[in-house]
Amino acid sequence: MLRPDEKMIYEIPIYSMLPKEFERRWNKWKNGWYEQSIEMGHSAESAEETVGIIMRGRYPENIWKYNQIVGFVEISMSTRDITFNVQKTLDTGIHAVGKKKHYIQDMMTNGLHFRFRNMTNEEIVAEIDAYLDSIERELNIPFCLYRDTYNNIKGYIDFKGIIG
Secondary structure (H helix, E strand, O other), X not given: OOOOOOEEEEEEEEEOOXXXXXXXXXXXXXXXXXXXXXXXXXXXXXXXXXXXXXXXXXXXXXXXXXXXXXXXXXXXXXXXXXXXXXXXXXXXXXXXOOOOOOOOEEXXXXXXXXXXXXXXXXXXXXXXXXXXXHHHHHOOOOOEEOOHHHHHHHHHOOHHHHHO
């Protein structure tokens, strides 16, 4: 929850697994359907068609980017501090192929902040990266932070200009 003097500057999603692991699990599930169709006496072409229908029926569930988010890290700023708030699920047994909802809750990370008053933008970015590294180390494996979009823009953010 933001204080009145804070501004949200970024949210970084926490995924239940890396894209390659998600892909591996879905391919294993898909190949199982293919093998089962072949064992039932279907031709390879018919089995391919059946698997295609099943996979289209499971769309967009079989898309990693939108279905495996199990939390996020909020990065916010006040006039003195940059604060990190972690929201994530407490569930640990998360399957790539499944429809179970994983509810997200505040992890009460009130102590995660640093003062940036006398820091340059480069120093602020380095400190944010250090905090994100620490947060990621604390996540249950195979959970991971998806920092790609943040990494693409972090060097262009004028942190002191945001507060004004």
